[in-house]
Amino acid sequence: MVVALMRIVVVGGSGLIGAHVVDVLRERGHAATAVARTAHPGVDQVLDLGSASVDELRALLAGHDGVVYAARTDEQRPLRKPIYPVFRRSMVEPVVRLFTAARQEGLTRGVVMGSYYTYFDRLHPQWRLAARHTYIRCRVEQAREGRAAAGADLPVAVIELPFVFGRAGDRLPNWSGPLDRWARSRLPLVVPTGGTAAVSARGVAEVAVDALEQRSGGDIPVADENLTWRDMVARIAEAVGRRRRVARLPTGVAGAALRLGGVLQALGRKESGVNPAHAADLLLAELFVEPATGRSLDPALRQTFTGPAQG
Template sequence: MVGASGLVGRHVVERLRERRHDVTSVARTARDGVAHTLDATTATEAEFRALLAGHDGVVFAAGADDREVPRRPAYPVFHRGNVAPVVRLLTAAREEGLSRAVVLGSYYTHFHRLHPEWDLAGRHPYIRSRVEQARAGRAAAGPGLPVAVLELPFVFGRAGDRLPNWSGPLDKWVRSRSPLLAPPGGSAATTAAHVADIAVDALERASGEDIPVAAENLTWPDMIGRIAAAAGHPRPVRRLPGAVVRVALRLGGLAQRLTGKQSGLDPAHAGALLLRELFVTPVRPVSVDAAVAETFPRTGARA
């Protein structure tokens, strides 16, 4: 399990052990429960092979997320975090004779496949890296090693002190006196425990499929309202016109260009993406409310 100390990684390790699998946990930094420390972005095939020897399957739950804003051009940073490690890992897995693999990716690849006219990979470096991650990873694995790619949306939940890496600013906002504003559109959402269930099932079945993951579909006003209520600060969520969001994103993109930076989701085109209802039909629908409450606890205690 590569990325075993993360929010989803911890849940996957726990679920695998509940199903009586022997699990070797690997993460970039030493923590309780991590058997081996290894930075996947710099690990060589030989280092991966040494870890994979004697194993039957591997799960990759690491990589760069779409919030990073590196120097322009951004794609090499996302390639280094999302594509190159998966290629080396799955090459090593094939050479060690593993029979199954799971990669935790992004639901943007689902919409790239569903709506090629949106040109998501061409417009957004992060999405391009996720599309290439799946393609190049499977090419490296070869036909004898099925690779399931879980296409994840917003993930709520907690694992010890680990929370979603996007939750901090939202937590401060909903607890403040600032008005709650939300644009049109929305997103699929899931929980870390839900992802773990699907990941373990895909691993045990050696599925090799693209698996869009969703527990519920939430409009942005609904999501922000649920978060505020969970945190103990319920109040109305006002509608923010989509035109205002588009202008703000474009100004943000201009500021990035002036400073020589580029985000994973290009602000010039992000409005056309984020103002849509990025909904996914849940295969196993469940409520995310309990996981929202874990992520934004009423007491305000966030480890």
């Protein structure tokens, strides 16, 4: 199939995933405009999507065929209650403005980098994930309201991301630093039961560009491998050169620690996007995505963790 060349805006184009999307687009002959909040090597336009108006976004998108939203959200950082308005302002409202502008400018395709929690919310409605966790609620609203703003002529694919490994320049996954330091330390490696799907940043970018080329409007969960926590931590330890045994933390201990974290947050009048009072239901589950591609994560693991300790 012959694919027409596209002109694509990548919001968050200097980040881990966005930078790979820009690379894959250009490798396939498409034009990519990388947009970020701050000037950075490789950034073509500086714009804060959190405060940009629809008119400003229309000016940014003019002359393009599609747009990718790849901005990052920190769901774990505790904030003062109530956090829902804060999360809506940072996650939902910018996407609504972006796709309103995209529709008005006549763009024909879009991609949002979402979360695999929305996949599990569909798969297991009895878990009540959107009701229990503000971050997941806002991811669901982000996809629904972004698509509504885009309209029927602008299909928007949502890439439902699990743990993403890899590197883009100096950009690494936001959770990699603590795991890197833990794997290099003398502290015991102890993990609970359960596990997660995982994918490389390069793999995500290829799926995103495929979706743009095909004008997909689907929900697209992605995984290269499904890893238990024990497997993942053991492979991280090996990647940093400290191969050693990973022990199993009793389920009851892990659950109690998370519930205690929820109590302490409540006492401090704080919340986080993933509610620790219900986090055990996620942490101790096997959050696996099927089918996985089967591509080895080893190259992306080495990119993430090999080298000097992360500060």
